[in-house]
Amino acid sequence: MATSTEPPLIDDDIAVAEAPTAESGWGARLWCTLIVLCGAMFLDALDNAMVGIAVPPIQSDLGMSTASVQWVVSSYVLGFGGFLLLGGRTADLVGRRKVLLVAVGTFAAASLVGGIANDGTLVIAARFVMGVSAAFTAPAGLAVIMSTFPEGAQRNRAVSIYTACGAAGFSMGLVFGGLLTQIGWRWTFLLPVPVALGVLFGALALVPRDTPNAEGRRKYDIPGAVTVTAAMLLLVFTIVEAPTAGWTSTRTIGGFAVAAVLLALFVSIEQRTAEPLVRLGLLKNRALVGAALAAAAILGTYMSFQFVGALYMQTLRHWSPLEMALAFLPAGLLIAAIAPRAGKLVGRFGPAWMIFAGFVAYTAAYVLFWRIGESSGYLGVMLPTMLLIGVAFPFSFTGAYVQATSGVDESEQGLAAGILQTGYQVGAAVVLAAVTATMAVDHSSGTNTSDLMAGYHNGLYVVTAVSAVTTLLALASALRGAARRRAAKQVAAA
Template sequence: MATTTEPAIDLDVASARKPGPEQTDGRWGGRLWGMLIVLCGAMFLDALDNAMVGIAVPPIQSDLHMSTASVQWVVSAYVLGFGGFLLLGGRLADLLGRRRILLSAVAVFALASLVGGIADNGALVIAARFVMGASAAFTAPAGLAIIMTTFPEGAARNRAVSIYTACGAAGFSLGLILGGLLTELGWRWTFLLPVPVALAVFFGATALVPRDAARAPGRRSYDIVGAVTVSAAMLLLVYTIVMAPTFGWAGARTIGQFAATAVLLAVFVTVELRVKEPLLRLGLLRNKGLVGAALAAAAILGTYMSFQFVGSLYMQTLRGWSPLEMALAFLPAGLLIAAVAPNTGKLVGKFGPAWMIFAGFVAYTGAYLLFLQADTDSGYVATMLPTMLLIGVAFPFSFTGAYVQATSGVADSEQGLAAGVLQTGYQVGAAIVLAVVTATMAVDDKAGRGAGAAASLMDRYRDGVYVVTGIAAVTMVLALVSALRGAAKRRARQTAGN
């Protein structure tokens, strides 16, 4: 791996390279556990907020008199802010200090959530959601990078990542239930509840996350042009994808925005090749493990978020279930994820991250195939429950595998950036696949009025799930090829060594 002129910013904790009292013989002390819990709390917060606000969209629209086109930005603005600033957030965490970035971003998240909860117009709620997404774009890579540079590569790191994954699942599952309950009290509570959670994370991180190590002396230069161009490119890319179903994928506006995104990325690459201290060392993208994990991440969140979208429509629009009933229907997946995830670290260590990603997509594909059997009067136990249980296995396998693969072999000084690349894969994948699924379901709208309306609507939902299943199946095959190639290379090295 190529070297950089940037000094590494390591955390002054029980180093992964020099185990201290907190990690000796694989045992974690109370302070190390506390730090991990706080970092998991930041992940929990993001998942909790996303789940709750997603359920609260209909009452927000009604209370603030928002149009359908504008209220969708309550969700999309968060995606835009998150996806647009992940690369910048990851790199600034490496350059300016991960603890510093984490604390600042959590504080901004709390403030923005409070503003959203007391806002009296839709525009302010959308603005608050954008700021919350942008804040999460800094907390996510900073928190993951602290974990990766604190716990040594191998069993300890795998265990920490599996716990991190479980906390995200727990946050999402609890968010579904709380979203359903709080929406009954008033949608504002879905914004106000995350405020004390964010404050708890802030004060916990202040006490338990060690200060960033002092920098090497000397004047530093910052790649301002690179930061501006890559952030603008990612913001425009995510915005274009989100709006493409509205303006048409082949429309002049969509094509023009994709072209402008390509120009911005070309300028960014040119800048990175010339500056002394680039925002993104382009050589990092030659890391096949990182790029492969980012592509897998795109398929993971892209297919699941799209399935959740279709499943929510199926349960609420077609079957007439309440938001709380829908949340309870998804709950078995979250509970199983929370139960399985803490143990996936050992499985990653035994089988390797590539095989875990493959196993995850076997389960995803099976889950979506089962849902294709659903009909207008299908029972929950016979259709939805098996799908949820398979997803409950797929998530911890694939998420933990992707996290470990993305950060293995990456220098400490670039762990934040690697986490940003991985998280970008998740968010951009979610935006692209959801946009494609939405467009597929909107084509040839046969759901009119009369006796055949429900069956016609079910056909549209199946069209969306066919896309989701196809993407999961293709990713499963590609993951298998990657795992087999990796196994072949390891055998070749062992043979050469003997």
């Protein structure tokens, strides 16, 4: 495990895996277990894609403002991001199978509540509980995969399949979301219920029982989880409300200040507690931290892009939910086609170069989407963006997953998975909040077409800026890693 305190965004100081000599260990039961674990990833992607499409109908049916309806998305990612570290630690202490089963069952129940709710606040609350449930499911499932498949080509292959299942869930979620939203947005909450139950029963039958770590110690860092969750909630709320309150108002500055104090308190708690939510020494692993930061930019930019795109297509262009779903579908199909092969590319080029290549494609995609107008054509203006995203996702996701878990001790795989997933979800919450705040500035003077287009473009500028900065940092880190390897070879040759 790397222990340098240098804080690059993305670190390529990881040995490139050799090709496997045989895969005879992948029996039928192991394949079925992997499929069940991938089902949790599939469920998360399915749910997010469907609810993303359903945002405009939810807003209209429940009378929610643009700022409030974004919490239908943000409450999920905040619950997910805020509790992931606790979820990963609990999986290591209690047992990954137990955590997986309880969390999937809770997810199903919360999704059912969201589907029958008649109040926007209750829908947001249900989404928050679903996010918290996923915060325990995701690190538990990923930790089982990482502990089951040895580091190298076989793990890269398993992660590629894991990514492909997420892409399949996203693609199907787009189509089902479009179809179901035309019937009624509630069905986008109700469909995940039987899927979650299928994952639950599959896990009961196939996921093996595991022995908890820490020799039976069951101390949980609740103060740490509460402080970091409160800090992130306050941070995003402050960003969203800043256009109304004023960026230099006492309320806004106070919100940022209290969020910073809470984060400092979290660090202090982690340093003092006997069983910390995050062993701070693990954060010296440059590969893990770099992957988590890259993950924040991956999901932060994409979910914000999807939010802007959904509003543009349905609100301004008056496309049906199904038409919007079909517009996004090429990206999901291309992801599903490329992802199973991405593991071999990671083995050949290394995860940091894969992340860099992914962000080159992301940035180009978002820049191309600047061309949208009041009557833009799909094939010439929007499709190129969707195709580039379809390339970017499997490269960046697979690279980040492999980089984050390489060299991490078996006893901390759950925590490492939690840190990575925290990057994804916190990044999504913060970037989406910033984009929504930027759009709200332009909407404040009215809702005519020119105001709407100005808001959409400003949101896209924020998304593109985050992606472009990440691209440059990814390139710098990949080059630094390549230079270190060349220097090591020269020393060895001498």
